[in-house]
Amino acid sequence: MAGMIHVAGNLFLVGLMGAGKTTVGRTLARETGKSFYDSDHEIEARAGVRVATIFEIEGEPAFRERERKTIAELAERQNIVLATGGGAVTHPDTRRVLAANGTVIYLRASIDDLLLRTQNDKNRPLLQTADPRAKLESLFAQRDPLYREVADIIIDTSRQNVHLLVSRLLQKLAHHSPCPSTPLPGASPHDHA
Numbered sequence: 001m002a003g004m005i006h007v008a009g010n011l012f013l014v015g016l017m018g019a020g021k022t023t024v025g026r027t028l029a030r031e032t033g034k035s036f037y038d039s040d041h042e043i044e045a046r047a048g049v050r051v052a053t054i055f056e057i058e059g060e061p062a063f064r065e066r067e068r069k070t071i072a073e074l075a076e077r078q079n080i081v082l083a084t085g086g087g088a089v090t091h092p093d094t095r096r097v098l099a100a101n102g103t104v105i106y107l108r109a110s111i112d113d114l115l116l117r118t119q120n121d122k123n124r125p126l127l128q129t130a131d132p133r134a135k136l137e138s139l140f141a142q143r144d145p146l147y148r149e150v151a152d153i154i155i156d157t158s159r160q161n162v163h164l165l166v167s168r169l170l171q172k173l174a175h176h177s178p179c180p181s182t183p184l185p186g187a188s189p190h191d192h193a
């Protein structure tokens, strides 16, 4: 396709609910010619019900287990963009799988923006509470260190339309050289220079 931008490998998007993982992920996939997946949508397709229903019937721990398995399978594919669920990084196995199989991008946004972007959508069970702002603040406090731990690239999404954001992201990706985290046994230091 004309004008397609070459970026090597898998791209994994992490961040809180409303950060834009699904929206940005779709555009990023289109512009890089990669296949797009969304772990929440994949879990829903496999279960045949919405995420909110899985939370209601099976509870959050069972959802997390479905999420862990789904992401482990998706991450084995080649040349994909994967939007992960907002809580996926809470599982240490998932953090390892993401770090080992692609470039991880943390989409960061202010609590005000996250609130605005999630307020009309009822399919986020964790935000169906009397005080969604307090919930987002506590999730941010718990998860910001985990998103940072796993991220290769951190990008602020506040007050940016999705197209501008994706162009900035593509620039950052062009400057980011994917580098295996562990050298192969016996490799000389120059092999990874």
Ligand SMILES: Nc1ncnc2c1ncn2[C@@H]1O[C@H](COP(=O)(O)OP(=O)(O)OP(=O)(O)O)[C@@H](O)[C@H]1O
Pocket (backbone or CB within 6 Å): 015, 016, 017, 018, 019, 020, 021, 022, 023, 024, 040, 083, 084, 085, 086, 117, 118, 124, 157, 158, 159, 160, 161, 162, 165
């Ligand atoms: N940079 C942005 N500027 C303005 N609006 C945005 C931006 N990114 C996303 N949005 C809007 O915010 C809403 C939530 O975005 P999206 O569903 O992509 O978030 P998400 O990170 O996938 O959330 P979840 O973890 O709940 O799946 C959507 O309506 C989307 O159009």
Ligand SMILES: O=C(O)C1=C[C@@H](O)[C@@H](O)[C@H](O)C1
Pocket (backbone or CB within 6 Å): 016, 017, 040, 051, 084, 085, 086, 087, 088, 123, 124, 125, 126
């Ligand atoms: O932040 C979270 O814990 C969640 C985010 C969504 O993507 C869904 O995976 C689900 O609503 C839970």
Ligand SMILES: [Mg+2]
Pocket (backbone or CB within 6 Å): 021, 022, 023, 038, 040, 083
């Ligand atoms: Mg999403």
